Amino acid sequence: MMLLELKSIRVQYSEIIALHEVSLHINEGELVAVIGSNGAGKSTMLRAICGINRLSSGEIWFDGKKISSMKAFKTVEMGISHVPEGRRLFPRMTVYENLTLGAWTKRKDTIYIQQQIEKVYHLFPILKERASQKAETLSGGQAQQCAIGRALMCSPRMIMFDEPSLGVQPNIVARIFENIQQINQQGITVLLVEQNVKRALDLADRAYVLQTGNIVLEGTGTELMKSVMVQKAYLGI
Ligand SMILES: Nc1ncnc2c1ncn2[C@@H]1O[C@H](COP(=O)(O)OP(=O)(O)O)[C@@H](O)[C@H]1O
Numbered sequence: 001m002m003l004l005e006l007k008s009i010r011v012q013y014s015e016i017i018a019l020h021e022v023s024l025h026i027n028e029g030e031l032v033a034v035i036g037s038n039g040a041g042k043s044t045m046l047r048a049i050c051g052i053n054r055l056s057s058g059e060i061w062f063d064g065k066k067i068s069s070m071k072a073f074k075t076v077e078m079g080i081s082h083v084p085e086g087r088r089l090f091p092r093m094t095v096y097e098n099l100t101l102g103a104w105t106k107r108k109d110t111i112y113i114q115q116q117i118e119k120v121y122h123l124f125p126i127l128k129e130r131a132s133q134k135a136e137t138l139s140g141g142q143a144q145q146c147a148i149g150r151a152l153m154c155s156p157r158m159i160m161f162d163e164p165s166l167g168v169q170p171n172i173v174a175r176i177f178e179n180i181q182q183i184n185q186q187g188i189t190v191l192l193v194e195q196n197v198k199r200a201l202d203l204a205d206r207a208y209v210l211q212t213g214n215i216v217l218e219g220t221g222t223e224l225m226k227s228v229m230v231q232k233a234y235l236g237i
């Protein structure tokens with residue numbers, strides 16, 4: 001079943017067109033990657049899906065409903081969660097408080113929050129150890145785990161990851177990608193945008209290549225890994 005569909009979406013910042021006529025879809029349960037260089041429009045695309053950036057034309061559908069005019073809090077209610085580029089934690093708040101905030105748009109009752117937080121601690125035991133520390137004391141990898149944990153707090157149907165490997169120590173990057181895979185294996189649909197093309201294609205069921213606001217190629221992760229264009233432009237082969 002198709003969970004997310006972008007139909008020829010255009011997004012612009014005044015005169016600059018960041019996304020031209022982007023169309024793609026994600027089936028329920030899939031792990032789909034969108035790869036592209038800096039400035040390709042990846043973050044704009046994710047912000048359009050969760051209702052932060054408005055469309056100039058086109059439509060976005062999720063779970064059979066048109067969501068392209070919904071506000072951001074509404075898309076969270078629909079089951080869409082976003083791990084933004086650069087993580088955007090509240091640095092002076094504790095890890096526990098940051099996690100709690102992830103649940104609030106959905107539900108505020110203590111039992112639900114406690115239940116969700118236990119699931120997050122199970123996935124990221126380090127967050128339990130650091131629960132009462134301020135987020136600003138976390139390493140890059142721990143902060144990424146905290147941002148992912150926060151996104152899980154609203155029990156989403158789909159999570160969108162915006163360059164989760166950015167600013168994470170190289171020895172931790174593999175673990176972050178394993179975490180993303182684990183989350184997908186729990187039945188949560190994943191949209192991953194990355195400049196780390198090799199890792200993203202290794203993980204993805206399917207992937208799209210985004211170049212200056214246009215989808216130029218799509219295929220399975222394996223197909224794209226073998227594509228000469230992808231190898232030349234993104235893998236340095
Ligand atoms: N707030 C903004 N105002 C104006 N232009 C922007 C803004 N955010 C992004 N852009 C431009 O839109 C294009 C796509 O950016 P972005 O979505 O951040 O790409 P990516 O995430 O792939 O690096 C770039 O040309 C970028 O300079």
Ligand SMILES: [Mg+2]
Nearest residue numbers: 042043044085
């Ligand atoms: Mg970006």
